[in-house]
Amino acid sequence: MVSVKFTVHDRCYIREVSDLLKQLLESGDTESSMKMQSIITVFLASVVLADWTTRQWDAIVVGSGPAGIIVADRLSEVGLSTLMLESGGPSYWIAGRLERPSWLTNTNLSRVDVPGLYSSIFSSSSSPLLCGNRYNAFGGCTIGGGSAINAGLYFRPPDSDFDVTFPEGWHADSFSSAFHKLQTRILGTSIPSADGKVYLNSTYNVTSEFLHKAGYVKYQLNSEYNNKKKAYGRTIFDYEGGQRGGPVKTYLQSALSRSNFALVSGATVVNATRVGPKISSIVVSYNSTTRTIVLNDRGLLVFSGGALFSPQLLMASAIGPETQLGNLAGAGKISADRMDWIINEAVGENLYDNPDTLLVFESDAVQPYTYSYEQPIVSDEKLYLSKRSGPYAYPGETMVLFDSVVSSDNRTVAVHLSSAIGVVKGQFEIRVYGTSGLRSRGKVTLDSLFRPFQAGTLYSDPAGLDATDVAGYIQKLLAAASGSGINCLNLDSTSTITQITEWITSNAGQTNHWGGSCSLGTVVDTNTRVIGTDNLFVVDGSVVPGLLSVNPQMAIMAVAELASEKILQLRGSSSMAVSAMSTGVQTRSIIAATATPLGETFTLNATSPLTNSHSKGYSSLSMSTVFCIFSLAFWVLFA
């Protein structure tokens, strides 16, 4: 056995080699030794490329959002050879993104890592971090999915969210282990600044004062998560050490430390290929070519593309509403014989989002703050660079409030408010979302280019009660604020419920908290397996059947933990076909180029013969390949 050791500064993911090389060579702040190391890693990754398309996998996970990452980590943890495919590119520095403003030169930070640069991510609609025109909504299409571009708000839902809308086996008592595992990996913090101090506190002070007077109670919102009546508190983020945290920084790193796991970015899955109920392979678009990636006989496929893409993936795999499948077949987009279609009208239905209303208030006590991408205030820049502390450890959110109203049909309709740090002197904003209990639903269909198209989600319940309920709450909020001398600038505090209803309906915004479109019970069974299939699962926001009382990512991560347990249990039982997968099928070589922890030693083992044990991974590399890598690396660096 030959061992070649490198110490790599930067983690590198399998991706288009030319892209990374170009970025590396263009980045002025990159030390040449680091360039060298990174280039070597890129070449190693390119060797892996030859492999991921030709081997047979135990598990393929489509989409590296928070749900996909957690499932992939849990499947690879038990030794399954696991391939995760992500259509987007790098996000965090640790995930290979080099783009950042010049003041971050010589740090291990990309723009994604710095909470204070959160809003800058959206300043350009063409940002490659976002999904762009791949659907008619807003989201993250990058390593980490939405969790790499969102504000990081991280709240545990009340038990009632699971008890009311989830099916048997998914009620709150089933989630205790899932939340425990999740909060062991991603704890969350209400004081993101690494020095433990609170910054930009004036909006919090102003809002908490009037809420307190109006009878609201302050809670630690994640430990006292069942208190959702007249409750407020500091915003909790999934950040760590003053930087963006979440699944990419935790679960993905443990997955990457395993030689049986690989992540390929820039790879868009087109559809799954089925023989009857069994998925045998997937079709992937990568680097302008189409490839077929094969599952082994006992392999499983998980769609984690998010609530808008997962229905599209199902439809493209001949599973969904008959009309949609007919349209796809007419355009030659699905090859499956009509006999093999799995008609399920529920695919894409039940889609929801939280309708958003923006209220602007005035108060002289609020100190505005403006984040700058290129030129932060010098003292704030220094504080962040030296201690990961200060305003740049915050994304701009400061306080949240949870409450509910009883609807005229006796439903409890919850609302969620969050206040942001003011940007204009004497003004601050409060966003009001309708949450659990709302009945408005839209759906995902496919547009003329077969992209997912969402419509009809906000305030669409036929009886019109959702808007009236939220309007009733807003009316009380405005009265409480004006009782404390705080005026709303964009909605008169003496407005009637009818006026407020009209106003919030015409000004309703999306929060992009999409869910419900492949719900548990209608599209997937209680093991998250797609109804009518043997080995296809959906695990992401789309399986959550009803609106949550809080921002969704923490619940989606807990759902992914619980779904992983159920998938593995199912796989261990006789319910999934048994084959020769782990029993002597020779694995091809693959290099753990994706498995190098930051700053740690990266070992390439050249072994012969190839290992055939999935749990031990794939660690083979020929001497000629090593020689080739060195030659190429030297050529690129010094030619």
Ligand SMILES: Cc1cc2nc3c(=O)[nH]c(=O)nc-3n(C[C@H](O)[C@H](O)[C@H](O)COP(=O)(O)OP(=O)(O)OC[C@H]3O[C@@H](n4cnc5c(N)ncnc54)[C@H](O)[C@@H]3O)c2cc1C
């Ligand atoms: C601007 C914004 C701010 C938000 N703020 C918060 C917040 O503060 N707190 C909170 O709790 N929630 C927030 N959310 C919502 C939260 O981010 C999402 O609910 C969450 O990310 C959904 O996770 P998911 O795993 O279901 O899917 P996603 O995060 O959408 O991930 C799906 C991934 O799959 C990939 N993919 C899709 N199709 C394919 C394919 N065919 N092939 C390969 N890859 C594919 C996508 O590129 C994407 O990376 C916010 C969302 C947005 C857009």
